[in-house]
Amino acid sequence: MSRRVVAQLGEVIREAGFDAFALMPARPVERMLPLLRQAQEEGRYPDFVEQDAAKRIDPKNLQGSAKTVLTLAVSYNSGDPGPTPPLHGTIARYAWGLDYHRVLPERMEQVISYLRQEHGARECTKAVDTTFLVDRALAVEAGLGFPGSNCAVYVPPFGSWVFLAELLVDVELPAFSPGPTQGGWACPANCDRCLRACPTGALLSPGRIKPQRCLSYLTQMSGSIPLEFRRKLGSRLWGCDTCQQVCPLNQQAPLTRHLEFAPLVGPHVPLLPLLELSGREFKEQFGHTALSWRGKNILQRNACLILGNRREEAALPALQKTAQRHPSPLVREAAAWAVEQFA
Numbered sequence: 001m002s003r004r005v006v007a008q009l010g011e012v013i014r015e016a017g018f019d020a021f022a023l024m025p026a027r028p029v030e031r032m033l034p035l036l037r038q039a040q041e042e043g044r045y046p047d048f049v050e051q052d053a054a055k056r057i058d059p060k061n062l063q064g065s066a067k068t069v070l071t072l073a074v075s076y077n078s079g080d081p082g083p084t085p086p087l088h089g090t091i092a093r094y095a096w097g098l099d100y101h102r103v104l105p106e107r108m109e110q111v112i113s114y115l116r117q118e119h120g121a122r123e124c125t126k127a128v129d130t131t132f133l134v135d136r137a138l139a140v141e142a143g144l145g146f147p148g149s150n151c152a153v154y155v156p157p158f159g160s161w162v163f164l165a166e167l168l169v170d171v172e173l174p175a176f177s178p179g180p181t182q183g184g185w186a187c188p189a190n191c192d193r194c195l196r197a198c199p200t201g202a203l204l205s206p207g208r209i210k211p212q213r214c215l216s217y218l219t220q221m222s223g224s225i226p227l228e229f230r231r232k233l234g235s236r237l238w239g240c241d242t243c244q245q246v247c248p249l250n251q252q253a254p255l256t257r258h259l260e261f262a263p264l265v266g267p268h269v270p271l272l273p274l275l276e277l278s279g280r281e282f283k284e285q286f287g288h289t290a291l292s293w294r295g296k297n298i299l300q301r302n303a304c305l306i307l308g309n310r311r312e313e314a315a316l317p318a319l320q321k322t323a324q325r326h327p328s329p330l331v332r333e334a335a336a337w338a339v340e341q342f343a
């Protein structure tokens with residue numbers, strides 16, 4: 001009976017546009033609490049998420065009536081970006097296409113309709129990145145995937161190139177996990193390629209990250225990027241994929257079937273036109289992607305720093321103009337720093 005329930009639900013989930021799922025009872029992820037508290041004590045806790053660790057481990061804090069957590073994964077692997085061309089900046093793979101914060105909730109609606117019709121569900125809550133729940137912890141607890149040394153959750157065979165989401169449902173569904181598949185359900189023993197490849201040493205040890213040193217965090221932070229990290233930024237315009245790109249497990253990951261995540265912008269973005277972009281043009285070009293939430297000035301700040309790192313002569317006049325005339329002090333300062341790098 002429960003096998004048939006899971007098989008039918010699996011079909012609906014796949015047709016709705018998800019690549020893997022797992023089901024678990026809506027209970028607190030107790031083993032996550034010491035991990036979150038340790039991160040707080042060690043000053044490694046992300047600053048823009050819910051600070052109440054106990055609140056984060058219990059799905060019932062998001063939906064009191066929840067009985068089951070359906071964890072979901074969608075592959076976004078649209079391929080290797082290759083080297084960054086001159087006068088360009090590179091965007092991390094997760095942000096090339098349509099914003100997953102829009103795509104995944106839409107797809108979840110189809111699953112919700114099915115759960116309402118076939119299982120009598122009345123209350124369903126969608127969680128995609130922005131709730132206080134720890135998406136990776138629920139994915140691991142439900143058996144959807146395993147935590148890698150680079151902190152990312154791996155969902156075989158898709159590697160770590162997956163978005164994660166949860167659907168909280170007020171009906172009991174059988175527990176289900178896709179389980180270990182060929183190739184193992186953990187990082188290869190003694191592999192530390194991600195740790196060694198991280199340009200800023202943000203990965204302190206397997207599964208322990210200092211977010212404030214992570215280049216993904218630094219490209220997204222508001223304010224000025226600290227001097228010590230600017231050269232390490234290289235050509236990264238938004239996000240960082242280094243710890244995932246060097247991972248041997250990710251080399252076998254299939255390309256995504258979802259055209260929504262094919263590049264709308266990027267993988268490489270020309271930087272000189274970016275410096276001139278108006279607010280309206282920024283919205284038109286980037287508004288549908290996951291990199292628009294911080295706004296135009298943050299991307300322009302990053303563009304200046306990249307141009308400073310690359311020191312391509314053709315960029316100098318535009319940087320000088322930006323340093324003098326850009327309305328944002330943040331962007332002017334980044335452009336002035338970039339101009340100094342040519343000296």
Ligand code: B12
Pocket residue numbers: 031032035036039046049092093094128129130131132133134135136137138140141147150151152153154160161162163164165207208209211214216217220238239240241243
């Ligand atoms: C804050 C945040 C960030 C911060 C901090 C990241 C961090 N590692 O803490 C910054 C800006 C740096 C960031 C970067 C990225 N992020 Co982010 N981020 C988040 C967010 C909003 C909260 C994460 C959080 O609370 N972290 C606190 C720490 C303690 O937990 P964690 O790393 O998320 O997960 C740990 C636990 O799950 C633990 N764990 C769970 N069970 C178990 C069991 C055992 C036994 C052990 C040992 C560990 C363990 O293992 C993980 C590693 O420690 C989540 C969405 C969400 N609501 O969860 C997305 C999320 C984690 N990010 C995501 C993505 C895609 C990225 C980037 C790849 C984007 C990019 N290309 O630039 C990078 C990857 C950086 C990295 N190596 O982690 C995805 C990850 C998907 C996946 N397959 O893992 C998420 C889940 C969003 C989503 N819904 O898809 N992110």
